[in-house]
Amino acid sequence: MPDNNTRRLQVLRAIVEDYVHTREPVGSKALVERHNLEVSPATIRNDMAQLEEDGLIAAPHTSAGRIPTDLGYRLFVDRISEVRPLTRAERRAMEILAETADDPEAVLEQTVRLLAMLTNQVAVIQHPQYSSAKIRHIDVVSLSPQKALVILILSTGKVEQRMVTLAQPAAEDDLHRIGQKLSEQLHSRSASALPIPVDSLISSVEPALQTTMAVVGNAVTSMLESGRVDRIIMAGTANLAKSGGDLGPAIGPILEALEEQVVMLRLLHEMQQDQRGLSVRIGQETSHKSLQETAVVAAEYASGETGAGAKLGVVGPTRMDYGTTMSAVRAMARYLSRILSEG
């Protein structure tokens, strides 16, 4: 029985690999030919019957080969797959990324692009989340007599902006003074220490400016409250449609789900890293209808500051090369952590 069982796993592995490679249901004969299982097709058929009973593979129609089910992929990912190390060229690409990094937003964009290229799939990345940010600088810029822009810089380098409508027109200079006051009084204050003392701020400026200060102060509070809403950047959507990745007509809904960032954010949030530093959701495990035929591979990256780690990952057909994808995602996460946390 033990001997038997290990061969069954071999068979499952072979089926997954062949199916990923050929995109066609794989039959018993082809299996013994391509892999050197030293038994006859009939034996394999018995194993396949068992695997099917266990819900690991299924036959699309009576006289066709088998394809893995979500459960089959799951078992494959958890117990059988081998992680493929990166090639030299891939490592090199990551290094170039580190060298050319300047604008931090651009780093994220390039990272996600590279990940999409390496995996030939859609890549996504969450904006980093900082928990221990302090207020660093506040500036108020006039856009029109009645409209101003409040700019908030945090110690992490994160910048937030918000447009406000003023109750009464204010001169550029007045706004600047208000910004300075705010900067002085709130400097080094933790971004999570709420509410900010709007009243004392108001009384610190001359009466003519007090209503304006109130408006701006409230804007700052609300900026700190919401933080910058969690966002996702993605790249490689074209890979969904690529000749190879035949998700067929399903790609419309998939694109929708991706554009509707909430879906992806929730999913990423739910995913827990396993001991390998990766998390994988396959098919229905995504518990989202339009992602039924896709799998998500994600990993956390550290953003220098401690705090809830943000994630990056790829979205592709369940029928994907898990080994390669998983290693690319993990490597990318590690590399990005390094770029962000030190020089």
Added chain:
Amino acid sequence: MPDNNTRRLQVLRAIVEDYVHTREPVGSKALVERHNLEVSPATIRNDMAQLEEDGLIAAPHTSAGRIPTDLGYRLFVDRISEVRPLTRAERRAMEILAETADDPEAVLEQTVRLLAMLTNQVAVIQHPQYSSAKIRHIDVVSLSPQKALVILILSTGKVEQRMVTLAQPAAEDDLHRIGQKLSEQLHSRSASALPIPVDSLISSVEPALQTTMAVVGNAVTSMLESGRVDRIIMAGTANLAKSGGDLGPAIGPILEALEEQVVMLRLLHEMQQDQRGLSVRIGQETSHKSLQETAVVAAEYASGETGAGAKLGVVGPTRMDYGTTMSAVRAMARYLSRILSEG
């Protein structure tokens, strides 16, 4: 002949409208039935023969109806189409946009989303370009002992960031002082006045900080030089794949072209507004292979400051409802201009 000619245009218009509506080649019989041209199919056939000779329509195969060529659409857009006014609901959606606008980046994102929804197509928007910006504030934030982030705020509210690697470790405070020096000395200087006087800046700080000041100063110069590279935000890519919009296998390359922002940027840049405040490129007019089956409708929006206006627009199949699309794009451009320039 004049009478004849106007009917020919009617026929062209009818063909375009029917084809847009049904997505099927349209024949002479169907034409007289659906539109009340008071002549017989045979007459229409003669007209169609003429239109075909003029290169305005074509037959996909011998015994099928006709479809408009790019030239046909062009004539339609220039001379025949009627702009469809917006519905009440659409106007309302735009107003809501204005009311909830706070973060200026979010305004762009919501605008492009709304435009995609209104037109059921892919919408794109260029970041606004400001020409007369002045330097407003500079801040330097420490990320790690050897790495810092330079933040530059312009009078327009635009914020640029760049990571720099320091030649020698610097304390948080030192970096802050460097930022203050830069802010003081460069305040109100035009962003286009280059190069900035790095030498005098260097000599304005104590010797120990001079190399660091040099690095930061150069970073500022390069930030001003490049400006924030022109960028595009897009939304509604899922509409490309929607059941309705049958671009078929062409969507892969289209998505690629869209992701490769350069293509779109160059195209938008080339497009000149006509007297209606719109510009349209149809099929090959885009002079880009993967956009052969698509049309681009764009309009300029003003961003408060004068200067090269940025554009917004939509990308869809050549077989699109030009009337609706054009009015939506134009309305959106006007509305956005209003939001951005005043309150």
Added chain:
DNA sequence: GTTAGCACTCACCAATATCGACTGCTAATT
């Protein structure tokens, strides 16, 4: 537990036939 043999199922393909939507042309009509 493995294997050979065999009957059976069913997607896939190619060939063939049918249908019907159009066109273009000619000749008659206004």
Added chain:
DNA sequence: AATTAGCAGTCGATATTGGTGAGTGCTAAC
């Protein structure tokens, strides 16, 4: 000169058919 009716001809789209082969499940022997 423009319009129209009538008609032959073209050709894509669709359905029908039969053949082929990959693949299965089962049974009986090893």
